[in-house]
Amino acid sequence: MPEEKNTSGIYTSRAVDLPTTQQLREISADLGFNLTDDQLEQHKENMKGIEQQYQMLEELVEPTLEVKFPRTPGQKPKPEENPYNAWARCLDIKGSEDGKLRGKTVAIKDNIAVAGVPMTNGSKTFEGYIPEFDATVVTRVLEAGGRILGKAVCEDLCFTSNSFTSISGPVTNPRDNTRTTGGSSSGCAALVSGGVVDLAIGGDQGGSIRVPSSWCGIVGLKPTYGLVPYSGACSIETTIDHLGPMAKTVDDCALLLEVLAGHDGFDPRQREMDIPEYTKLIDCGVKGLKIGFVEEGFAICESDVVNVVKATAEVWRKAGATVEDTSIPMHTYGKPISSTQATEGTYLQGFIGANIGNKGFYPNSMLEHFKKHVKLRPYDLPPTYQSMCLWGEYTKRNYQSKHYGKAQNLTIALTAAYDKALETYDVIVMPTLPYKAPKLPDVDAKLSVLLDEASSFTTNTFPFDATGHPAISINAGFSEGLPIGVMIVGRHYDDVMILRVAKALERNLTKT
Structure with missing residues (x-):
């Protein structure tokens, strides 16, 4: 030049x-x-x-995210070091000598930047990319004394809620290695469920924390939109991006949220607010609370899922809560609204952290690497993303992407419908997923089958990414030896309440 x-x-x-x-x-x-x-x-x-x-x-030097703790690039795991095929890269980054996470081991979803460590985002399009910055959540884990043991496999560009699309191969479920873990935080769920790590940080834009948490029988929280900074992670669509904690217990989930939450000055999704000590506020039980079971959330579920989730009502009643059935008709339209927003929005924004029109941190090296690779090798994009591009370009050319705007406007109505129910109830409840973890698809499965199995089951999870309500999945029981998750949804920024209700269920289920 x-x-x-x-x-x-x-x-x-x-x-x-x-x-x-x-x-x-x-x-x-x-x-x-x-x-x-x-x-x-x-x-x-x-x-x-x-x-x-x-x-x-x-000629100006731009502000960037900090790198505070020494590390090596790590290494790809050997097969014998990689249970469930869940590690993308093995590391050993030690944080502070003291802090809330002292003694805790952590996995980081491989769509979250760790400086100096190769990052794949589950995709060929990221091969060769090494970020020069730590995502805010990585810095916060290390400052709190956490020990990062590696990058967990995620699905290809995080564009599926199943676990068979990553370039490193399928992630298997610790409960049954012939079945999916769910995705896109597939590796995180497998590593926590299998006891390889104590904690993990996942991402959720359509259910990608809650889906694998449900099918692997762990606790996964999609916090209120903007509560946890997204700075330094690969974006899908800025109005639905969430990062959050995954753990075996509600206490550990609350602990990690306590460390991760709070304004970082780089993320336009956030607002400044005081962060409570969640771990000290979730043990007061559910006596006097009102819990609403959303009828529409059970409509397409298999009978064993319905039975296991509805049985939790009696557990909460015995603990002192009032539990009632309620109806939110707008929930039926939640997935069409949220998936339209995600599909067209992702295409219009140009993907992975474009953040166009918002103040905040732009991961430029990440963005440049992806766009350069896609321009040279668009065939490396996964079928799920190619499908989105085909539809996004079609609607852009023929309908001027007007349905994206309509979906955003309808999200206001969808949010209001849930808010109305939450005026009566402290939390609302439904199954996380309509059925138990299915078998992984055959290697020679048709494209149509793979596309259908990518996210056809996210009817209950997807809407709350659009509305931003906090939602947690916790294991409610088992059928045929497989976990079944119940999802608890609360008011914006009342993440304490859903953790409290989840903790009461966890505590009292162990007594039954």
């Missing part, structure tokens, strides 16, 4: 080159402007000032 002197007389690389007249002519034709060469020359002359502004911009 050509060099020029800056204001200090030092030679620097030029930020951008001025376009040639031919380049402008081609762009003008593509955009339908049909400008004359004389007009293009005048535009080109004006662009000299813009080019100079870019040069001044290039």
Whole structure:
């Protein structure tokens, strides 16, 4: 790239080159402007000032996320070191000598940046990418004394809620190695369920924390939207991005949330607020609380799921809560609203952290790597993402993506419907998923089968990514030896309440 002197007389690389007249002519034709060469020359002359502004911009040092603790790049695990095929990379990063997570081992979903450590996001499109920054949640874990043992496998670009799309192969369920763990935080759930680590940090844009938590029989919390900073993680769509804790117990889930939550100054999804000590507020039981079982949430569930989840009502009643059936008709439309928002929004935003139009941290190296690779090798994109692109481009060309706007507007109505129910009830409840963990698909399964099995079961989980309500999945019991999750949903920023209700269930289920 050509060099020029800056204001200090030092030679620097030029930020951008001025376009040639031919380049402008081609762009003008593509955009339908049909400008004359004389007009293009005048535009080109004006662009000299813009080019100079870019040069001044290039010479500034931008704020970035910190890296505070030493580490090595780690290594890919050997088969014998990789139960459930759940590790993407093995590490050993030790945090502070003291803190709330002292003695706790942690897995980080491989869509979350750990500086100096190769990151795949489950995809060929990330091969060769090494972030130079730590995501905020990584720094907070290490500052609290946590020990990071590795990056957990996630699904290809996190674009499925099953566990068979990662470039490293299927992640198997510790309860039955022929079955899916669910995704896209597949490795996180398997490692926690199998007792390999104490805690994990997952991501959730359609159920990707709660789905694998349900099918693996652990606790997974999608916090209130914006409570946990998303800075330094791969975005899918900025209005539905969530990071959250996964653990074997409600206490550990609350502990990790206590460490992760709070404004970091980099994430536009957040607001400044005081963070309570969740671990000290969740042991007061459910006496006097009102719990609403949402009828629409049971509508498409298999009978054993219905029976196991409905049996929790009596557990809460015996603990002193009032439990009633309730109806939220709008819930039936929750997935069409939220999936439209996610599908078209992901395509329009250009994927992984574009964050366009929002103030906050832009993971530029991540974005540049992905876009460069996709331009050169678009066939490396997974079928689930290709499907989204095909549909996104079709609706953009033929309908001007108007349904994205409609879905965003309807999210306001969907949010209000849940809020109305939560005026009567302290929490609302439904099955996390309509059926138990299914068998992993055959290696030669048709594309149509793989696409259908990617996220057809997220009817109950998807809506709360759009509305931002906190939602937790906790094991309610078993059928045929397989876990069945119950999902507890609460008011915005009342994550304490859903943890409290979950803890009461966990405590009293062990007595029955």
